[in-house]
Amino acid sequence: MGADTRIEEPAFSGMAERHRRELHVHCYRMLGSFEDAEDTVQETFLRAWRKRDTFQGRSTFRAWLYRIATNACLDFLAKHRPEPATGGEAVWLQPYPDRLLDELPAGDADEPESMAVARETIELAYLVAVQHLAPRPRAVLILRDVLGWPAKEVAELLGDSVNSVNSALQRARAGMREHLPAERQDWTGGEDDSGTRELVRRFTEASVTTDITAITTMLRDDVRFSMPPLPGLYVGRDAVVNNWIEDGFESMTGLRTVLTSANRQPAVAAYHWREREGVYLPLTIDVLRISGGAITEVTIFHADRFPSLGLPERLPADGTE
Known part of the structure; x- marks a missing residue:
């Protein structure tokens, strides 16, 4: 595409929409929030449309959009989260539905290492760790290690030198x-x-069945538990049992569950029987990290996450959906 080529709206929309899902995942890695990523992608498309005449074709249209999206994320972080996460938790963390991750373009997915990188960098443990980085080193890490951009291109995007980018990547x-x-x-x-x-x-x-003993035996000694957006990270089987399982869990009867997945991890959606409505209504989603035959992390999300995961809004009493 030459420098004097104008992108008309129908063509622009079609070109941009082809990259919506991967840009959303990119913004999600940067921000850790499904909803904030959606807003940032919309801001990316708006900025891209306004700047469409500046696209000179020196890079691909996809790379051009990634530049705009990264800057939109950095602007969002500067305004809404001037300080990175601390203490091993990110209270703004939200799950990402696997059904939407399946929409990502295949790319080099046939390469086992590429599939491993894609999977590892969308899991909740990775997302929380990323949120502890300052915004610019976070952008460098994602652009270099996840997207595989050369240091020179990252430096151009951020307005830094290659040496600065390499130093930020090490940090x-x-x-x-x-x-x-x-x-x-x-x-x-x-x-x-x-x-x-x-x-x-x-x-x-x-x-x-609220079998506390059975659940306790499934937890690894150093299991971690959190429940964003509520603050608090509990580490160790005793701490998790005392602060999650025994704190109201034992009396929680009348549950039904639906198996699902998020962030390429198994998840269990719990519904609670409501006598007055005569149905089971959404309660929580437990996203599990499992290693070596034991549960190593439980991250619980509230019922407001059910729609984004494509879960039913209610379950009938007769067990049909």
Whole structure:
């Protein structure tokens, strides 16, 4: 496309829409919030439309959109989150539905390492760790290590030198090591094997029957628990049992569950029986990280996340949907 070529609205819309999902995932990695990412993608398209005459074709249209999206995320963070997350938690964290991740273009997905990178960098443990980085090192990390951009292109986007970008990348990687579990296999718990499925089944059954003993035996010694947007991160089996399972869980009867997935992790959506309405209504979503046959992290999200995950708004009493 030459420098004097104008992109008319129908063509622009079609070109931009082809990249909506991957831009949304990019903004989600930057921001950790599904809803904030949606808003930022809309802002990206608005900025791109206004600047469409500046697209000179020196890079691909896709790379041009990524530049605009990254800057839109940096502007959002400067305005709404001037300080990164602390203490191992991000209260603004929201889950990302696997059904929408399946819309991502295949790219180099046939390469096992590419699939591993894509999976690891969308899991909640990675997202929380990223939120602890300052915005610009965060952008450098995602552009370099996730998207594979050369340092020169990242430097041009951020208006920095290549040396500055390389230095920021080193700091970002060091920061990630501080907030990710020590061993890679400890936080990439997405293996879809029979052992994982069986553990999820037992967890679901124990949750419905409020079997505290059974759930406790499934938790690893260093299990982590959080419930964004509520503050608080609990680490260790005793802390998790005392602050989650025994704090009101035992009396929680009348539950039904639906298995789902988010961030390439197994998840259990719980519905609570409401006598007056005569139906089961959304309660919580438990997203699990499983490693070595044990639950290593439980992140619970509130009922307002059900629509984005495509879950039913209610379950009837007779068990049909």
